[in-house]
Amino acid sequence: MKKNWDIKLPRVLVLPIFFIALLFGTLETLAQDCPSLVSPADGTNMVSVDSSISWEAVAGVPGYIISLGTTIGGNDILNERNVGASTNYISPTGLPENTEIFVTITLFFFNQPNIVCESQSFTTAALSEVPDCSPNISPADTANDINTATNIIWGAAPGASGYYLTIGTTLNGSEILNNADVQNTLSYNPSIDLPAETDIYITVIPYNRIGLATGCSTTIFTTAAAAELPLCTSMVSPVNGETNVPLSPTLEWNEIANATGYRVSIGTSPFETNILENAILFKASTTIIDFEPNRTFFITIIPFNEAGEAIGCTQETFSTILGCGPYYDPVSGELLVLNPSLTFPDTISLCRGNTSDTITAPDEADGYRWYKLDGRGNETLISSTANVSITEEGDYIYEAYDIFEDSGRSFECSSSKTFQATISQAPVIENVDVQISANSLNYIISTAANGDYEYALDNENGPYQNSNQFNGISFQNHTIFVRDKKGCGIAKRLVTQDLTVNGFPSFFTPNGDGINDFWQFIPPIETGENNVSVIFIFDKFGSLLAQIAPNTDGWNGSFNGKSLPESDYWFKAFSTNNKIIKGHFSLKR
Structure with missing residues (x-):
């Protein structure tokens, strides 16, 4: 039975706790249709060089990878950029003019191979005028206390194919960098730190094949006293590009020695910070509660100290597991999971010689798997139903799973445990050693084989x-x-009880204390087993002392009213079938 997966996830929360859920699912490989370009459409001409590229969303696809090139399947413009679940991409530096550009979309999956779609193309228009000036030059105009290790960053100018950059300490000065062609980039890292406590003048002039931008203004900022910026950091857990990350992970990154804090942003595409935007943290980890499953997330971590922020820190990615949970329920405050609960025992016993050693799964689930483990921990599938036949001792794995549907895809939420099978066998009584002790018996029971047995007397329960x-x-x-x-x-x-040995006490103590004062044959309790008719008692010289019947109290140890001394005495008993039983016993006072 497949279940419709309709779980509403709450907003992501950042909590200073450590919680990692290790849960795994398996995605069924599904046939997928590749998306068509929406804008520009396949075959379009005269496309603006600053156009956004967008494509159709495909149901059941958790993410997309885009490549741009000047040949079919090429990536000389953009090499396999993961954009998460976003269905659009804008080139930060614009597209080349008058060029057929081939767009290759790859459908990204977690537990099945990616699907590389056939390339589609459009052709950009030829430029007809010089570019505009660059917007948003950083550091901003008239800014103060800028770290001497700062990078120079500017916005893309539509139609630009490159930029000239001039840096000086006076208006129109160029002693730091003189009209350098920095190509089609949007930042510059000076080879040496800028002078401290100095006015710095920046001029950025975009250009293309037609000419230079005109009227571009010069910006000025003032550097701070010399100080050391922190370096950039990198993710430790999850590592960059990792998949199957739990939905409530602890994010950890390398600690930077001279950093006083970290500015963290997370989004579902390279261009968004819709999960976390510039959150300031003061340790090298944080816990996120309830990421969305089956998504790629983009994280940027920028260390900072009193001198400023680290420069040039790159974005990293990770992808979450399939949607089995845990999901944070803000109402109950509990973590919910879709994996089946298991009640299977840690150990089961098999009965040797039993022709039906079938084990049945005790838990309700959509499906089951059973594995045999060898001495090296290798798994062999032995059943994929609720029942399994196990005929030998060893370690096994029991797995139960439920199947869910989400966006046209099916996936499993499974739980498993390792258990041990042992061999036992039905007991066989080999002997019961009956020992006579005073006025009672002792039993010692022997079995034909050693086993884990227990013992009861007269009652099977x-x-x-x-x-x-x-x-x-x-x-x-x-x-x-x-x-x-x-x-x-x-x-x-x-x-x-054997009449030749058992049933006749080995001694008695006729001392008047009310305990064991009479000597008498004790017949079995079962009806018809009392087959003694008469008993004669003699002294050691053969003189008859008493004659008793089984239905009397017995002999009290006297003769003619006189108590006899401690000694051994003899008896002769006659059974109802004329069998004679002889023996002796002791009189003790």
């Missing part, structure tokens, strides 16, 4: 004990039960 010995048992017939603790069966044996 117990109570059971771990010891194989029972002490102080009455002179009656008893039933022994031996049960395998792992459920492989119960063995039982009836232990009857």
